[in-house]
Amino acid sequence: MAGQSGSQLSLFTPDEVEFVAEDELVEIVPNLRMDSLNFICGDYGPFYPQIAIQVPLWLALALKKRGKCTIRPPQWMSIENLTQVLEGERESHAFQTLPFHYVEISRLLFDRARDDIPDVYMVRSLVEDIRDVRFHKVETNLENFTNSSLVLQWKNMAAMEVNIIRAFSGRALQAFYRHENEQAVPDLDRTQDRQPQNLNDRPRVCRSFCCIPIFPLHHWIDKIVFISCLLDYCPTIVFLWRAYCLFVVPLQRNLRPR
Amino acid sequence: MGDYYDIDDILAEEDFVPVQFHKAVNGVKIDESSERGFVEQDSKAELPFWLARGLHLQQAISIKVPACFNRNTRLEIEADAGSVDLRSRCSYFYEFGCKVAPYCDKSIGLLVSYAFKARYKEVLYKSHTKAFAAASKIMTFLTKEETNLYEAAQSSMAAFRKWRMGGPRLQRASILGRKRKPAE
Numbered sequence: 001m002a003g004q005s006g007s008q009l010s011l012f013t014p015d016e017v018e019f020v021a022e023d024e025l026v027e028i029v030p031n032l033r034m035d036s037l038n039f040i041c042g043d044y045g046p047f048y049p050q051i052a053i054q055v056p057l058w059l060a061l062a063l064k065k066r067g068k069c070t071i072r073p074p075q076w077m078s079i080e081n082l083t084q085v086l087e088g089e090r091e092s093h094a095f096q097t098l099p100f101h102y103v104e105i106s107r108l109l110f111d112r113a114r115d116d117i118p119d120v121y122m123v124r125s126l127v128e129d130i131r132d133v134r135f136h137k138v139e140t141n142l143e144n145f146t147n148s149s150l151v152l153q154w155k156n157m158a159a160m161e162v163n164i165i166r167a168f169s170g171r172a173l174q175a176f177y178r179h180e181n182e183q184a185v186p187d188l189d190r191t192q193d194r195q196p197q198n199l200n201d202r203p204r205v206c207r208s209f210c211c212i213p214i215f216p217l218h219h220w221i222d223k224i225v226f227i228s229c230l231l232d233y234c235p236t237i238v239f240l241w242r243a244y245c246l247f248v249v250p251l252q253r254n255l256r257p258r
Numbered sequence: 259m260g261d262y263y264d265i266d267d268i269l270a271e272e273d274f275v276p277v278q279f280h281k282a283v284n285g286v287k288i289d290e291s292s293e294r295g296f297v298e299q300d301s302k303a304e305l306p307f308w309l310a311r312g313l314h315l316q317q318a319i320s321i322k323v324p325a326c327f328n329r330n331t332r333l334e335i336e337a338d339a340g341s342v343d344l345r346s347r348c349s350y351f352y353e354f355g356c357k358v359a360p361y362c363d364k365s366i367g368l369l370v371s372y373a374f375k376a377r378y379k380e381v382l383y384k385s386h387t388k389a390f391a392a393a394s395k396i397m398t399f400l401t402k403e404e405t406n407l408y409e410a411a412q413s414s415m416a417a418f419r420k421w422r423m424g425g426p427r428l429q430r431a432s433i434l435g436r437k438r439k440p441a442e
Contacts, residue, residue: 013417014418014420014422015421018421111424139383139387142386165411166414167414168385168410168411168414171406172407175352175403175407179370242309243309243312
C-alpha cells in the first residue's frame with residue numbers, strides 16, 4: 001500500500017456529479033411563446049405554448065422555477081417500468097439498465113417538479129428501493145476485489161454509485177497491485193534503481209493521482225540531501241549525510257518498546 | 259525507491275530492525291550502554307531501517323526479521339486477521355513489510371499480502387455502510403494505510419448522504435452573518 005499520498009485523488013463531489021447530470025435532455029411543455037435560445041451546447045426552441053420540446057434539464061428546471069413550463073417525467077420513470085426494474089434487480093446479480101444519471105435526475109425532479117409527476121410518493125419509494133438494492137450489489141461486488149485482476153468490469157452502474165466508491169476502490173486496487181508486484185519482483189539491488197519507474201504497466205487508476213512531493217524542510221541537513229538528489233549525485237553521498245546525522249551528532253534515542 | 263519525498267515513506271522507514279554486524283566498526287556509539295565508541299564484529303543492535311539498508315549494501319551487516327513480523331504475529335494473522343491490532347505493532351505494517359522482505363525473508367511479502375487480503379475482506383469493504391460507522395473501535399486496529407482507505411470510504415458516503423438530504427444550493431458565507439462591532 002505504499003505510495004498512497006492519496007489526498008489528491010481526482011474526486012468529484014456529489015454536487016459536481018449532479019451538475020454534469022443536468023445536461024441530460026428532458027421533455028417539457030412550455031406555456032409561453034419565446035424565440036429560440038442559442039447556446040454553446042445547442043439551439044433550443046422556438047417555444048410555443050402547449051407544444052412539447054426537448055431541452056436540457058438545467059434549462060427545464062430554470063423555466064419551471066419561473067413557472068414557465070411543466071416537465072414531463074422521462075419514460076423510465078413510470079411506475080410500471082420502475083416496478084419491473086426493481087424486480088429485475090432483486091432477482092439477478094447483474095445491474096438492470098437504467099439511465100446513467102438516474103439518481104440525480106430523479107432527485108432533482110422530486111425536489112423541483114414534484115407536482116408534474118403522477119403518484120410521486122410511489123415513484124419516489126420505488127426509486128429509493130432500487131437505489132438500495134443496487135448499492136447492496138455494489139458492496140457485494142467490492143468484496144470480490146481479492147481476485148488479482150487489474151481490470152474490473154461492472155456493467156450498467158450509475159454515475160452516483162460509481163462516485164461513491166471511486167476513492168475507496170481506486171486506493172484498494174492500487175494497494176492490491178502493489179502487493180502482487182512486491183511478491184513477484186523483489187528487487188535487491190537498490191543502487192541501480194535510479195531511473196524513474198516505468199509507469200506503463202501500472203493500472204490506469206494510478207495515473208490520475210498526483211503526488212505532492214513533501215520534503216522535510218524543517219531540518220537543514222535534509223535540505224542538502226534533497227538538493228544533492230536533485231542534482232543527481234551519487235546515492236552514497238546521500239547515505240553519508242544521513243549517517244553523519246546519526247553518528248556524529250549525539251542523539252538521545254530510546255529504543256522503541258516492543 | 260518510488261517516492262523519496264513522501265512523508266509516509268519516510269515514516270515507514272523509521273522503524274527499527276535487528277541487525278548483526280559482520281565487521282567491527284570504529285568510532286560509533288550505537289547503544290548508550292556501551293562506554294566505548296566501538297562496535298565489535300558479530301554484535302547485535304537495532305538500527306532504523308533506512309540506515310540498515312545502506313549498511314547492508316556495504317555488506318557490513320545482515321538484517322534479521324523485525325519483531326512485528328515474528329511468529330506470534332503470523333499465528334495471530336492466520337487465526338483471525340480481522341481483529342489483529344496491527345497499529346500497536348507497526349503503524350506502517352504493509353509498507354514496512356514490503357521494504358524489509360527482499361533483505362531478510364521473502365515470506366514476509368506473502369504474509370503481508372495475505373494479511374491485507376484477509377483484513378480487506380473482513381474489515382475494509384464494509385466501511386461504506388452506516389452500521390459500520392458505529393463500530394469505530396475498528397479504527398484503532400488499522401494501520402495508517404488502511405485508515406486512509408477507511409476514511410476515503412466514510413467521507414464519500416457522508417458526502418453522498420449530505421447531498422441527498424438536500425439543502426440550499428447557495429450557501430451564505432459565515433463571515434457575513436456576524437454583525438460588525440463599532441470600532442473604538
